[in-house]
Amino acid sequence: MALKAIVVGLGKQNVQDYLPALQANDKFEIVAVCDLEPAKVEEVSQRYDCKGVVELDRFLVGNGREIDVAFVAVPHNQYKSVIWTLAKHGIDIIKEKPFAMCKAEAAQIAQEVYRNNVTLMMTLQRRHDPFFQTFGEYIGSIGDIHNVSAQYVMNIPQLDEGWRSQKSLAGGGALIDLGYHYVDLLIWYFGIPSRVFCNMSSGNRPKQRYDVEDTAAIQFAYKRNGRDSVIGQLLLSRVHWNKREHLRVIGTKGGAVLDNEKITVDYDNGESLEISREDFPSQSEVLQRQLNYFGSKLLSGEFAGKIDPHFLEQMAFVEAAYQSATDSCPIGPSSVLSVATVNYGSVV
Ligand SMILES: NC(=O)c1ccc[n+]([C@@H]2O[C@H](COP(=O)([O-])OP(=O)(O)OC[C@H]3O[C@@H](n4cnc5c(N)ncnc54)[C@H](O)[C@@H]3O)[C@@H](O)[C@H]2O)c1
Structure with a gap:
C-alpha cells in the first residue's frame, strides 16, 4: 500500500521536483499540499487533486x-516549527x-525526533545518483588519496x-545553501576532516544589499597516523561567472576528475578513461531512486527515533567553517558538534 504524503512548502523545489516525482512513484500517494x-x-491542490492546507497544525488535529x-x-x-508540528x-x-540552521538547532531536532520516535531523512540527491556513486568507485582505484580540490559555483544575478538574502532567515549564504551538497560529498567520499579553515566574502554584488556570504573558500585537512594525510580546498560561490561543479582527487596511483558532465581518470601506468553524464540515468530517474530509498527506510523503521550520523557530521563541518571564518583560525569539526552525544540532546 502506498504511503500517504503531505507536501509542505509549495515553492520552487517541491513544485518543480518533488511533486511531479511523487506523482510518478507508486510507493507514495499525495493526499495534501500545504503552504x-x-x-x-x-492552485497546486487542484492540479494534484488533493486536499489544500494553510494551517498545518489545525489540519493535522483532525x-x-x-x-x-x-x-x-x-x-x-x-523547518523547526514545521518539524515540531509534524x-x-x-x-x-x-x-x-540543510539539516538545521546551526548546531543548537541540530541538537533540538535530534531530541525531537528521539522524543516522538519519528523518522527524519534529508534529500541529498547526489548520494542516489549513479554518476556520483561511480566517481566514488574511481576514487577507490587511484591509490591512497593525498589531495582534493572541489568547487561548486553559480552565477545568481539577484542576491538581495x-x-x-538574510542570515536570520537562511542561517548563512553560499556555504549552508548550495555548499551543503559539497560538504555532504566530501563527508561521503572522505569522512569528516580533522580541521577546517574558512574565509568568507560578501558584498560582491555592490549595488545589492544582503548580509550572507556570497563566497566561501575552505581549506581542510584529514589527520591520519599523526600527520595531515589528505589536504584540500573547497570553493563555494554565488557570484561566479558561470555554473560549475568540479572535484579533483589525487592519489598515489593517479587522479580522478569530475567536471560538470564528465568524469576522467588518469592512472600513473598511462591508462586513462572518460565517461559522460549521458551514460547515466536522468535527474528524474535519480529522484525516483531517492524516493524508493525513502520508501524502503520508512517501511523498515530503521531510522525511527534516530538521526543518520552523516547529518550531524555535515552540521559539524558547516558550523566549524562559520566559526573559523569568524575567529580567523582553524577549527576541528568534531570539537564543535559531538556526533556521539548529540542524539541524546547535549552539544559539546
Ligand atoms: N536539494 C536541492 O538541490 C535544493 C534546491 C533548491 C532548494 N533546496 C532547498 O529547498 C528548500 C526550499 O527552497 P525553495 O527554493 O523551494 O524556496 P522557495 O522560497 O521557492 O519556497 C518556499 C515555500 O515555502 C513556503 N513556506 C514558508 N514558510 C512555510 C511554512 N511554515 N509552512 C508551509 N509553507 C511555508 C513559502 O510560502 C514558499 O512557497 C530550502 O531548504 C532549500 O535549501 C534544495
Missing part, C-alpha cells in the same frame, strides 16, 4: 492519522537540506531578494 500562501495552495509522511521544503528558519502528530519527515 502559508492560500493562492499557491489553491487528519493527522491519515498522513504517513511529509515532504518539507521551506525557508531554512521555518513530529507531535507522529508523522515521519523528509526534509530538504527573498529569504536567502
Whole structure:
C-alpha cells in the first residue's frame, strides 16, 4: 500500500521536483499540499487533486492519522516549527537540506525526533545518483588519496531578494545553501576532516544589499597516523561567472576528475578513461531512486527515533567553517558538534 504524503512548502523545489516525482512513484500517494500562501495552495491542490492546507497544525488535529509522511521544503528558519508540528502528530519527515540552521538547532531536532520516535531523512540527491556513486568507485582505484580540490559555483544575478538574502532567515549564504551538497560529498567520499579553515566574502554584488556570504573558500585537512594525510580546498560561490561543479582527487596511483558532465581518470601506468553524464540515468530517474530509498527506510523503521550520523557530521563541518571564518583560525569539526552525544540532546 502506498504511503500517504503531505507536501509542505509549495515553492520552487517541491513544485518543480518533488511533486511531479511523487506523482510518478507508486510507493507514495499525495493526499495534501500545504503552504502559508492560500493562492499557491489553491492552485497546486487542484492540479494534484488533493486536499489544500494553510494551517498545518489545525489540519493535522483532525487528519493527522491519515498522513504517513511529509515532504518539507521551506525557508531554512521555518523547518523547526514545521518539524515540531509534524513530529507531535507522529508523522515521519523528509526534509530538504540543510539539516538545521546551526548546531543548537541540530541538537533540538535530534531530541525531537528521539522524543516522538519519528523518522527524519534529508534529500541529498547526489548520494542516489549513479554518476556520483561511480566517481566514488574511481576514487577507490587511484591509490591512497593525498589531495582534493572541489568547487561548486553559480552565477545568481539577484542576491538581495527573498529569504536567502538574510542570515536570520537562511542561517548563512553560499556555504549552508548550495555548499551543503559539497560538504555532504566530501563527508561521503572522505569522512569528516580533522580541521577546517574558512574565509568568507560578501558584498560582491555592490549595488545589492544582503548580509550572507556570497563566497566561501575552505581549506581542510584529514589527520591520519599523526600527520595531515589528505589536504584540500573547497570553493563555494554565488557570484561566479558561470555554473560549475568540479572535484579533483589525487592519489598515489593517479587522479580522478569530475567536471560538470564528465568524469576522467588518469592512472600513473598511462591508462586513462572518460565517461559522460549521458551514460547515466536522468535527474528524474535519480529522484525516483531517492524516493524508493525513502520508501524502503520508512517501511523498515530503521531510522525511527534516530538521526543518520552523516547529518550531524555535515552540521559539524558547516558550523566549524562559520566559526573559523569568524575567529580567523582553524577549527576541528568534531570539537564543535559531538556526533556521539548529540542524539541524546547535549552539544559539546
Ligand atoms: N536539494 C536541492 O538541490 C535544493 C534546491 C533548491 C532548494 N533546496 C532547498 O529547498 C528548500 C526550499 O527552497 P525553495 O527554493 O523551494 O524556496 P522557495 O522560497 O521557492 O519556497 C518556499 C515555500 O515555502 C513556503 N513556506 C514558508 N514558510 C512555510 C511554512 N511554515 N509552512 C508551509 N509553507 C511555508 C513559502 O510560502 C514558499 O512557497 C530550502 O531548504 C532549500 O535549501 C534544495
